[in-house]
Amino acid sequence: MAKEYNPKEIESKWQKKWEDDGLYQANIDESRKKFYALTMLPYPSGDLHTGHWYAIAPSDARARFKRMQGYNVMFPIGFDAFGLPAENAAIARGIHPREWTYKNIQNMRSQLKRMGAMVDWRREMISSDPKYYRWTQWFFIQLYKHDLAYKKYSPVDWCPQCNTTLAREQVHGDDRHCERCSTPVIKKDLEQWFFKTTNYADELLNFSQIDWPDRVKTLQTNWVGRSEGADVVFKTEDGDDLTVFTTRPDTLWGATFMVLAPEHPLVDKVTTDEQKEAVAKYREDAILKTEIQRAAVDKEKTGVFTGGYAINPVNKARIPIWIADYVMMGYGFGAIMAVPAHDERDFAFARQFELDIIPVIQPEGESFDGKTMPEAYVGPGLMINSAQFNGTAVTDDKGRKNPGLDKVIDWLEKEGLGKEAISYKLRDWLISRQRYWGTPIPMIYCEDCGWNPVPDGDLPVVLPDDVEWLPTGESPLKLHPTWKDTTCPKCGKAATRETDTMDTFMCSSWYHLRYLSPDYDQGPFDPNEYDYWMPVDLYTGG
Structure with missing residues (x-):
């Protein structure tokens, strides 16, 4: 027996065996009780740091504990890969956001594997993969068809340096500056896409089927503000x-x-x-x-x-x-x-x-x-x-x-x-962003027919690779010479694509469903996987 512990030699040996044996692969097994352990998916910003493992380690420990109790445990991981930080980082380095993002994913995936988490890597999803955001776009279209998505002018928090709207969480400090570039944020009226979250205000106040602490119920009640x-x-x-x-x-x-x-x-x-x-x-x-x-x-x-x-x-x-x-x-x-x-x-x-x-x-x-x-x-x-x-x-x-x-x-x-x-304090969700590195909003504008969704058969609307950032800071989708040009799905005349992309929170709002079947192409998830694994049994996040 070796007198010293050699982590490179010992850990890589056993990690390879676990992977070869499919030790952490989660498959449907009707004879066993399932346990879906969900944790926050990391943003691929570079290297893993203590904050990542601070969130993942307790989740991993809980998943292992349930596995030892005999549960069929699914513990997946993925990457919340779209967003303004990746775009700004790529611009600063003079490279494409896709190159920056996927290089970071490769690095973080390797680090996560070396840490030995009991992740089923077959279920990995990446929100910037077309096979993923195809269904993000599909969800948008379903909301539009059910009169739950609309466009209107609205005052928004606007970063004049990044030339984009910002969520409240992206405006920092008493001086209200942009979280990414520190430029003072201003208010600006823009025509934006919204989701009608207010339609569900009363439902959000119904806690009869939810076992939540009283403090959380009070917070949500005050947030809805009926x-x-x-x-x-x-x-x-x-x-x-x-x-x-x-x-x-x-x-x-x-x-x-x-x-x-x-x-x-x-x-x-x-x-x-x-x-x-x-x-x-x-x-x-x-x-x-x-x-x-x-x-x-x-x-x-x-x-x-x-x-x-x-x-x-x-x-x-x-x-x-x-x-x-x-x-x-x-x-x-x-x-x-x-x-x-x-x-x-x-x-x-x-x-x-x-x-x-x-x-x-x-x-x-x-x-x-x-x-x-x-x-x-x-x-x-x-x-x-x-x-x-x-x-x-x-x-x-x-x-x-x-x-x-x-x-x-x-x-x-x-x-x-x-x-x-x-009246409610709750507001409809503004999801438009005037940036490139995000899910394109699948809408087409025609002078005769107005706004109409992209046909399902034409999804996904894929981001173009041949883009350049001009000094204006505006989205390359708006400045691209051909990408926005298309035909109206109703009358066939020349029309224009929406050049806004979606708030990254839209992409990360349904990842728990895509883990069920990340390669499924007949819908956002495989119904058989859904019937077995859902609902999530434990979510770790904050």
Whole structure:
């Protein structure tokens, strides 16, 4: 027996034997109970580091433990290979992203094998392989055909150096800089593709079939942000509709000013000449802040008067219109009615800018004065200063369960001033990226027929290899002389391919299904493999 442990000699010997014997190969075996152990797939950025093994080692240990218990264990691995980091790294080195990515994959695969993880390498998937992203494109088309994918203009976080949109996770620091190049990020309106995640908002709040910790349920509930209330139509002095969503229509008579998001489309129209400079400066400052910074309840309240006024539909009061960064276009309509007597944020704003405060709810036996109230009152009571609704009880209940809200919503609908509504903080998923190294969005635009999906038989829409990066930084797909030229699948006339690619999170949203059958070409996965292995028994990630 050797006196010293020689890892190169001993480990390579046994790793070869394990591979030759198919020790970790996971095959369908109906006589055994299965265990699908899923872990995060690495991004092929170069060498493995401690962070990779920190995630994989516990997963590998758990998979081995289940195997020793007699389970038929599948423990696959793959590579999340598309994305902006690989593209930027390749540009910096003067090579093609494919060359950079696959060289890294080869290296990381070798390192993973040397570490001896019990991976079934036959099931490896790589998200940048055409045989994989063919089905990513197919999923997009199914969503489009079911009216779950659409295109619209939207403000996005934009890196002017990388010339692309960024996900929130890719914007770093208080100065909001790009994670890859450190350039300050700006807001820009672009026509983008979205998925209708909001269609599933209520389903995402149903935890009856999920054994989740209460903390996680609370996090998801707050993320979805379901609110019951009413859409109410105010009017500007020029007669334009200015719709707000409010959870407290019972407080309409206490609305003493309105606040618009700096990005609201009516800001330019309601702003007077005297206020244009101040409004423009405020808007420039607002676009540099994150939504978390803008929404922070403890931050100093800032805002600018536009010079314009709106008419309160319930009492015809003329109330000033301000802009403030704590109001955002992504929630409701990007406009709020401000009721400082009964909202803490509105109260602080009103006190700071010396705006009127009119109480419209007070506890029985008390008497509020807006000039001397020390803070907003947010509890139950009776309606006051509210015309025919004076004396109506208001409780802490939400929506129609609150008698004050119930009666006011009925009256608003009867008078044609508003309607019952539900709003969510959850937004639709923006998946467009103006980059090359990603899954091409399989859509074709024709001047006569509009947007139509690429026929299934023409998938995958493959990225061209003969690309070059010009100093503009724009996607080579947009600049390529021929790739975007095609024919309309409906009328056969000349048409243009979509040159945006998909958010890499789209590619990594279904990899657990492709592990089932990475070479299957009749669909995204083999149904027989799915029936045996799914669902995933344990996912390790974070």
